[in-house]
Amino acid sequence: MTYIIAEPCIDIKDRSCVDVCPVDCIHEFERILIIDPEECIDCFASTEQLFTTQGLRTFAELEDQPCRVLTDTGFKPALVKRFRRKPVVAVELAPAFEERTRYGGTRLTTRNISRFRRTVWATSTHSWFLADGERTDSLSSGQFIPSMRAQPRRDSETYRLGVVHGLVFGDGSWNKQEIRSGEHLHYVQLYGERVAKFRDFFDQVNFSPSLDVHPGYVGTGVVRSCANLKRLLPETADVEYIAGFIDGWLAADGDPVRAGSWRLRSIDHEALAWLEAVAPYAGLVTVGSGEESSVETNFGVRSRPIRWLYLATREVFWRVMSVEPQEADAENTFCAVVPEKHAFTLAGGVYTGNCGACEPECPVEAIFPEDALPDKWEPFVKINYAYGDPEAINQLTNEYATEHNVQNPPLE
Numbered sequence: 040m041t042y043i044i045a046e047p048c049i050d051i052k053d054r055s056c057v058d059v060c061p062v063d064c065i066h067e068f069e070r071i072l073i074i075d076p077e078e079c080i081d082c083f084a085s086t087e088q089l090f091t092t093q094g095l096r097t098f099a100e101l102e103d104q105p106c107r108v109l110t111d112t113g114f115k116p117a118l119v120k121r122f123r124r125k126p127v128v129a130v131e132l133a134p135a136f137e138e139r140t141r142y143g144g145t146r147l148t149t150r151n152i153s154r155f156r157r158t159v160w161a162t163s164t165h166s167w168f169l170a171d172g173e174r175t176d177s178l179s180s181g182q183f184i185p186s187m188r189a190q191p192r193r194d195s196e197t198y199r200l201g202v203v204h205g206l207v208f209g210d211g212s213w214n215k216q217e218i219r220s221g222e223h224l225h226y227v228q229l230y231g232e233r234v235a236k237f238r239d240f241f242d243q244v245n246f247s248p249s250l251d252v253h254p255g256y257v258g259t260g261v262v263r264s265c266a267n268l269k270r271l272l273p274e275t276a277d278v279e280y281i282a283g284f285i286d287g288w289l290a291a292d293g294d295p296v297r298a299g300s301w302r303l304r305s306i307d308h309e310a311l312a313w314l315e316a317v318a319p320y321a322g323l324v325t326v327g328s329g330e331e332s333s334v335e336t337n338f339g340v341r342s343r344p345i346r347w348l349y350l351a352t353r354e355v356f357w358r359v360m361s362v363e364p365q366e367a368d369a370e371n372t373f374c375a376v377v378p379e380k381h382a383f384t385l386a387g388g389v390y391t392g393n394c395g396a397c398e399p400e401c402p403v404e405a406i407f408p409e410d411a412l413p414d415k416w417e418p419f420v421k422i423n424y425a426y427g428d429p430e431a432i433n434q435l436t437n438e439y440a441t442e443h444n445v446q447n448p449p450l451e
């Protein structure tokens with residue numbers, strides 16, 4: 040459970056919190072209201088991933104760990120918690136865009152968009168934000184959810200290192216591991232405007248006269264590192280490094296499409312699958328993917344088909360295509376407790392709320408996330424957890440009120 044009702048509610052009980060609770064889990068007892076720990080916010084399957092400052096991580100990986108999650112005002116502190124076992128539903132989402140109508144207004148539509156889909160596994164009562172600013176705890180087909188993306192600084196040292204890594208990964212070559220230093224040596228041939236603009240990002244640039252015959256050649260970037268960057272994805276790197284990596288990889292291998300969007304082709308299917316989910320670190324949202332059928336090349340048959348991603352810079356929404364209950368057994372559910380914001384971002388840039396809706400409603404500040412409960416009110420953890428035993432709740436509350444001589448003044 041994440042929320043606890045504490046001493047200031049005793050004998051006040053004005054019920055302001057009750058109406059806003061999406062799962063009706065706040066209940067009245069003789070002298071206090073109590074939150075049912077079994078019902079209070081539960082959200083996602085353990086395998087769902089969320090955006091953190093250390094890469095995209097699953098809820099299971101982050102259990103009980105403080106982290107920083109992506110909100111509409113940047114990365115904010117959060118704590119990932121496990122909740123009770125519950126059945127989950129599969130929410131299928133399709134990218135949608137704002138379109139002008141012929142009457143001068145705008146509307147959201149998935150028209151002309153690829154068959155790209157994202158599936159999120161959540162509890163059926165999870166609290167979602169909708170594109171119109173409302174919240175819902177009963178998401179259904181046809182509704183639209185906002186997307187979120189990071190706005191990384193692109194002037195930092197970590198960004199520079201990420202770009203160089205991305206350039207090596209996309210278009211560089213591994214040369215050797217030096218025996219004495221143990222460092223891996225890579226080369227990146229710098230051709231064309233998109234790559235050449237990163238020339239100064241390299242500590243060393245050689246100039247090979249034999250390559251000068253190629254138009255647009257501005258040098259060969261030399262990269263030394265402690266690992267083979269050609270094989271390494273920066274999965275747990277920080278935000279700016281990942282953003283740099285994506286920018287570098289796109290500069291090397293991407294094709295700019297209209298309005299600043301990109302198409303990226305690769306036979307590294309695992310790397311593309313990762314990029315599809317993390318693109319919002321670089322301010323992009325993946326809205327299309329596909330596979331090319333031809334594996335014939337001038338040099339023979341490719342070992343793996345080329346896949347591609349379409350990465351959009353324009354504002355993206357997610358249209359709910361279906362919400363399907365699953366046959367599987369109930370499973371542990373997880374959520375991120377994000378003080379004040381009550382929101383975070385899932386893989387692919389799906390922006391979602393979590394609860395905490397009751398907290399700001401309380402006129403006497405009696406409601407706290409469990410981890411933020413003032414120490415002096417620790418006994419209320421036991422009282423809230425006694426939910427299901429009204430006698431125990433009434434008795435524990437009376438004992439506490441007598442012992443601490445609670446005399447809350449009535450609300451004016």
Ligand code: SF4
Nearest residue numbers: 060079080394395397
């Ligand atoms: S946090 Fe949300 S679900 Fe939990 S008691 Fe408050 S309003 Fe209800």
Ligand code: SF4
Nearest residue numbers: 048052053054056401
């Ligand atoms: S809003 Fe606060 S004081 Fe009122 S019933 Fe809820 S917890 Fe108690």
